[in-house]
Amino acid sequence: MVLRESPFPNRLLRGLYSLGQHLLFPSYWATDSLLDLRETTAERRQRQCCPLRALVTIPLLLLLLILSMPVALLGLLLWLPLQAARRPFAYKHNMLSRQPAGWELPGKGQAFSFVSANVCLLPNGLAKFSNLGQIKQRVARIGQRLTQGEASASFASPRSHQFLPPTKYGATKSSPPWPESGARRPDASVVIEVPDGDGGAGPGEISVPFPPDVDFMCLQEVFDQRAGTRLCQLLSPFYEHIVYDVGAYGLKGCSALKVFNSGLFLASRYPVLAVQYHCYPKCSGEDALSAKGLLSVQVQLGSAEGQRIVGYLNCTHLHAPAADAQIRCDQLTQGLIWVHQFQDAHKQHGDVVAFDVFCGDFNFDNCSSGDELEQTHDIFRQYQDPCRVGPRQDQPWAIGTLLNYLEIHEEAVSTPEKLKRTLEQEEGRWTYLAGPILRDGRPDPSAAGGPWEGRRIDYILYREHPAPISLTTEVEKFSFITQLAGCSDHLAVGLRLFLNPAPQ
Incomplete structure (x- = not known):
């Protein structure tokens, strides 16, 4: 069985799929950035985040999310149908110089x-x-x-x-x-x-x-x-x-x-x-x-x-x-x-x-x-x-x-x-x-x-x-x-x- 590398059978479909992803990206990035304002314990300890930053950033990200919605809708209309053609x-x-030797039987055992x-x-x-x-x-x-x-x-x-x-x-x-x-x-x-x-x-x-x-x-x-x-x-x-x-x-x-x-x-x-x-x-x-x-x-x-x-x-x-x-x-x-x-x-x-x-x-x-x-x-x-x-x-x-x-x-x-x-x-x-x-x-108290x-x-x-x-x-x-x-x-x-x- 020969496996092709791309999930798509030709370059045209692969290119259209990539275009759909690019159109979706601004909305995706804005949503992810809003969620990313949540602090980890390490960030909280190092004071990498502050409430003032969130107050300034949230309105800008929400504005970007709203403005990018029409473009994201177009990308979605392109991205969804192409899933039918995607493996x-x-x-x-990769052709590597260092490859495992093939196991031959009858012969010695082999570890994996x-x-x-x-x-x-x-x-x-x-x-x-x-x-x-x-x-x-x-x-x-x-x-x-x-x-x-x-x-x-x-x-x-x-x-x-x-x-x-x-x-x-x-x-x-x-x-x-x-x-x-x-x-x-x-x-x-x-x-x-x-x-x-x-x-x-x-x-x-x-x-x-x-x-x-x-x-x-x-x-x-x-x-x-x-x-x-x-x-x-x-x-x-x-x-x-x-x-x-x-x-x-x-x-x-x-x-x-x-x-x-x-x-x-x-x-x-x-x-x-x-x-x-x-x-x-x-x-x-x-x-x-x-x-x-x-x-x-x-x-x-x-x-x-x-x-x-x-x-x-x-x-x-x-x-x-x-x-x-x-x-x-x-x-x-x-x-x-x-x-x-x-x-x-x-x-x-x-x-x-x-x-x-x-x-x-x-x-x-x-x-x-x-x-x-x-x-x-x-x-x-x-x-x-x-x-x-x-x-x-x-x-x-x-x-x-x-x-x-x-x-x-x-x-x-x-x-x-x-x-x-x-x-x-x-x-x-x-x-x-x-x-x-x-x-x-919930934690098991009996443990x-x-x-x-x-x-x-x-x-x-x-x-x-x-x-x-x-x-x-x-x-x-x-x-x-x-x-x-x-x-x-x-x-x-x-x-x-x-x-x-x-x-x-």
């Missing part, structure tokens, strides 16, 4: 590394509701931090001295530290206690940097188109295949007018064979403005006795309002149907499926009484969650991934290194991780007396497929990554799987 994603293919992160790249005004802003500066920092490990891996010198070593946790203080990559080093990890003396040996770690060898980067909340394009430019020197600007705008394939795309973004080192996006039909409230859905991608990893070795990645961002548990469950159910349809449509006889990953921001956790309905969804019978033992029970080494957004600019969590140190302590998790909720979204690990709403699930060549799957590492401190209200999560031919 719901853009694709960038995945990262999922909610980067909160909304327009400035909307990002302020998550206590974030300054999207131009943030997208530059996010791009630099996502590729920092890749850049350092391009040099022969070791990178371990640049960062704090990852924390291996979930064991008692008397347990020996885990080596990061086979060699035992006395400073390779910091072990923290598990409450009540529980054991916790497992693959979990709290890490500052992103791994230097991430094969697949799956992002959510890349809602701003300009930020998505910039992020694509920043990641393209390291990832040969990038799928971005994912989503159906307007009324195409959705039940409500979509102003924003899905926010999904996927970068792959390996060749992309097929891509499919679906918009969730059920939505409500503010989430109805974005085209949240499921992005499914098939990649080729190598060959086995003349047949393809392929992998499947499914990235999603589920409905956000806490009270709408049934909508999230319906979205997951629909997503599983789409996954099966996509894989059936693109499989070839004899394909060896190395991995099938389902990841993203699910907007529910495994500790809140209010998320009980989602915790028992069938997806956890079809896919494995390395952090989960069962409903309402996580592995001892698992921690929450949603930060308390009002505290993200505090000194204790202001840098990746400080955030790591803070989350190593239970007191730090109590203060800076969002806690369990009731069904209506105050127990161990506090926070809401883990960012997931990377996987499952094995029967294949002509049987493979065993081992979870080598699961990481809670603090590198996006100050740039997002989420921790990124990473998963490293080792695939090995099963002994005959």
